[in-house]
Amino acid sequence: MLKDLDQMTVFLGKHKTTVHSEPHEKIFNVKVVRFHIRYNIPTVHNNDLALIELKRPAEDKYRPICLPQRKDKYLPNTVLTIAGWGGNHESSPLNHFLQKADMNVLSYDACKAKYPQWFNKRMICVRNEEVDACKGDGGAPLMRLHEGRYYLAGVASWNSTQGCRNQGEPRVFSAVPSSLIWISNRVKLDVA
Secondary structure: OOOOHHHOEEEEOOOEOOOOOOOOOEEEEEEEEEEOOOOOHHHOOOOOOEEEEEOOOOOOOOOOOEOOOOOOOOOOOOEEEEEEOOOOOOOOOOOOEOEEEEEEEOOHHHHHHHOOOOOOOOEEEEEOOOOOOOOOOOOOEEEEEEOOEEEEEEEEEEEOOOOOOOOOOOEEEEEOHHHHHHHHHHHOOOOO
16 A cells, blocks of 8 residues: 655646646645545456545646536447556556546446456446557546536546457446445535
8 A cells, every 4th residue: 555645746737748847737745645435446446436636736737537416327339538647558657748548337237247257336447449448547536528517527546357458358347426425425516
């Protein structure tokens, strides 16, 4: 887990890992990390998400992603978008530029058949035949674009034991709608 919060920083406005400081980039220190109350690594990453509180507030120019509603469901073939700096292959270094890709939601039954011991209703399963989330994308957002705003559908959690970039292998995300009560209790939000 986390060893030293004083060594942890959050970058807002960062798009290139090769540029030391970008015009809109701000660096924030972390005050606290709150792991989901039911997160437990031996249970294959159930509730695999956390909230990070910054030591100082971010300026309004950094628009946060919207939270979904508890009732939100992602039907098979719904297109969701992932973004991250993960490598192109299991052994690749991080990408120099922020990457994004569209992924298609798979049915619960298809994912449960693929991962019968691990997949459950608190997870979202997606796939793209050509691209995938990979090493370095853990915790990356899975987003739904709706009426010009992005909503956080999921957080990158795990994939096949065969690694990433395998043709047709699903990627699994922690479903944010199923954790909204926990999130709202931690940040004092009114969640519909």
